Structure formats: C-alpha cells, structure tokens
Amino acid sequence: MQSIVDLYIFFLGAAIGSFLNVVIYRLPRGEDIVFKRSHCPKCKTKIKWYNNIPLLSFLILRGKCSECRTKISWRYFLVELLVGISALYFYHHFVLRFGSYGDFVFYFVVFCLFVCHFFIDIDHQILPDSINIVLLVLLGGYAIFHFSLNHWLIGAAVGFLGPLTVTWLFYKLRGQIGLGGGDIKLYGILGFYLGPFDILRNIFLSCFVGTFVILVLMGLKRVSKDDPVAFGPSIIFISVWQIFFPEQLNHLMKLVGLSALVF
Ligand SMILES: [Zn+2]
Known part of the structure; x- marks a missing residue:
C-alpha cells in the first residue's frame, strides 16, 4: 500500500x-x-x-x-x-x-x-521580485513565528546590509556592480530564516561556490571575463544544504577542513 x-x-x-x-x-x-x-x-x-x-x-x-x-x-x-x-x-x-x-x-x-x-x-541573470516576495512571506513569516527576535531581525539585517555594503564598496573602488539587486534581496530574505550565523556562512560558502563555478566555466571557455554569470544558483545551492541537509553540510565542512564553519 x-x-x-x-x-x-x-x-x-x-x-x-x-x-x-x-x-x-x-x-x-x-x-x-x-x-x-x-x-x-x-x-x-x-x-x-x-x-x-x-x-x-x-x-x-x-x-x-x-x-x-x-x-x-x-x-x-x-x-x-x-x-x-x-x-x-x-x-x-x-x-x-x-x-x-x-x-x-x-x-x-x-x-x-x-x-x-x-x-x-x-x-x-535575474531573480524575479515576484518569487522573492513569496519567499519573503513564507520564510520571513515562518521565522517570526518560530524563532527569536534576535535570530530573524539580526539575520535579515546581516543578510541584506552585509552584501549591500560589499557591493557598494566594490562599485566605488572598481566601478563595477558585483552582486545584482536580486541576489542581495535573496540574502536578506534567507537571513530571516537562517539567522545571523548561518546567513554569514551562506554568504561565505556561496561566494566560494560562485567563484569556483566562474573559474570552471572560464576554464571550459564557456564564458569570458566580462560575461555576466548568474550568482543566484550558488546561493540557492548552499541554502538547500543548509535548510534541508544541515548535518550533512557540517560533515562535509569537517571533511574538507573547514571546521570553523561548523556550528
Ligand atoms: Zn515542433
């Protein structure tokens, strides 16, 4: 049956x-x-x-x-x-x-x-606002009802303001836009659910994965240095591990010697 x-x-x-x-x-x-x-x-x-x-x-x-x-x-x-x-x-x-x-x-x-x-x-190369809004309602709503004020409020602030500041600095220094607006919004939304520590971990790991993907694509001559490469998939990839397979992610971190990232 x-x-x-x-x-x-x-x-x-x-x-x-x-x-x-x-x-x-x-x-x-x-x-x-x-x-x-x-x-x-x-x-x-x-x-x-x-x-x-x-x-x-x-x-x-x-x-x-x-x-x-x-x-x-x-x-x-x-x-x-x-x-x-x-x-x-x-x-x-x-x-x-x-x-x-x-x-x-x-x-x-x-x-x-x-x-x-x-x-x-x-x-x-876009993360549509309509999908971000539904994610905000779901993940933000869940976090507000299930987690402490410190968890979701600081998490959302870190997730939104951290990448925003880095992108702004990068723009001032290099005149280039690194992360798109959709990426920054998505980090902020994830911050509600993940909280300050896990959203920092997400930012670190997704930048790591994103850079790795760009290097591989450049190595395979699929993109050149100035081509836009979507960054959202790296954020999503790490988020899926964090939200659905947290223990396995910690195992993996220990395995590759990133014990500092195990919480
Ligand atoms: Zn046909």
Missing part, C-alpha cells in the same frame, strides 16, 4: 515539476502562466495532453516534438525528475518521520520556489 502512495506522491511531484518548467520559461518573458496551452517553440503545434505526461512523454517521444521532431531540452525531464524525487523525500521526512503535513507542504513549496529561481537566473 505504501508503495502505491509513494508512486502517487512521486508523480504528483513530477507533475508540479512540469508546471515549474512552465513558470521558468514564461515568468521572465511576462507570459500567462496558468491559462495558455503549451506549444512547441519551433513549429508552434499545441502539445496534446497525452504528449504532456510528466517524465513518460519525454521518454516515449525520445525528447523530440511529436510533430516537427525538434529536440526538447533534457532539462525539462531533469526538473520533473528532481521535483518528483524531492516530493517523495519530503513526504517521507516530514510526514512519515515527523508526522507534519504542514511542514511537508511548507518546505516543498519553498523548494519549488528555489528551483524556479535557480533556472530563471541561469537563463536570464
């Missing part, structure tokens, strides 16, 4: 992942998210419902449009798979282990917003 529930949760997650793909594509383009039917970007054929089944359709059509055979990015499939697996994991962790449907829904929605931020930033 449990395996049927698991399968159901997994496919529900994959279907939500399919919807997130739509959000990732349409939100930055200002297109209607809910009411417009999906179509092939090449031949404009409307996608029929039986060709729009999460995961399965991509496999059956071997990643091609059913009409013009244009290749469809494997990323659509990966996002559906990722969200399906995550829904299953969150269900087991929050519902079966801790008996909380509320936490299950809350953290799953936060994760979905992270997924949208991650890919929209890669595609367009």
